[in-house]
Amino acid sequence: QVQLVESGGGLVQAGGSLRLSCAASGSTVSSYTLGWFRQAPGQERNAVAAINSSGRSTYYDDSAKGRFTVSRENAKNTVYLQINSLKPEDTAVYYCAAPKYGVTIRPLDPSAYEYWGQGTQVTVSS
Numbered sequence: 001q002v003q004l005v006e007s008g009g010g011l012v013q014a015g016g017s018l019r020l021s022c023a024a025s026g027s028t029v030s031s032y033t034l035g036w037f038r039q040a041p042g043q044e045r046n047a048v049a050a051i052n053s054s055g056r057s058t059y060y061d062d063s064a065k066g067r068f069t070v071s072r073e074n075a076k077n078t079v080y081l082q083i084n085s086l087k088p089e090d091t092a093v094y095y096c097a098a099p100k101y102g103v104t105i106r107p108l109d110p111s112a113y114e115y116w117g118q119g120t121q122v123t124v125s126s
């Protein structure tokens with residue numbers, strides 16, 4: 001079992017930045033790939049980024065390339081998502097997730113993930 005708790009969301013103006021955090025506990029989460037996903041109202045949950053256990057490999061959805069950066073600090077069992085130059089279309093609930101057995105060959109596929117946090121709301125005003 002893995003528990004995930006996101007934080008760092010909020011209301012920001014367009015052009016601003018946020019750093020989301022996901023604190024992981026349970027199992028050996030330092031050996032897990034961790035992913036970030038987002039879901040806007042009325043839309044499906046979509047991938048943003050993912051990072052492998054060592055942090056050496058990162059994966060980004062095309063929509064996230066350039067403004068989003070995923071990183072992790074295994075000593076703190078925490079993964080981060082830095083978002084720069086925020087746009088109103090980034091408004092969504094952002095979720096952290098972990099796959100059932102720690103690894104996945106589809107790091108940007110929501111269906112490959114078993115454990116989910118409760119999400120953190122990001123709202124970007126224009």
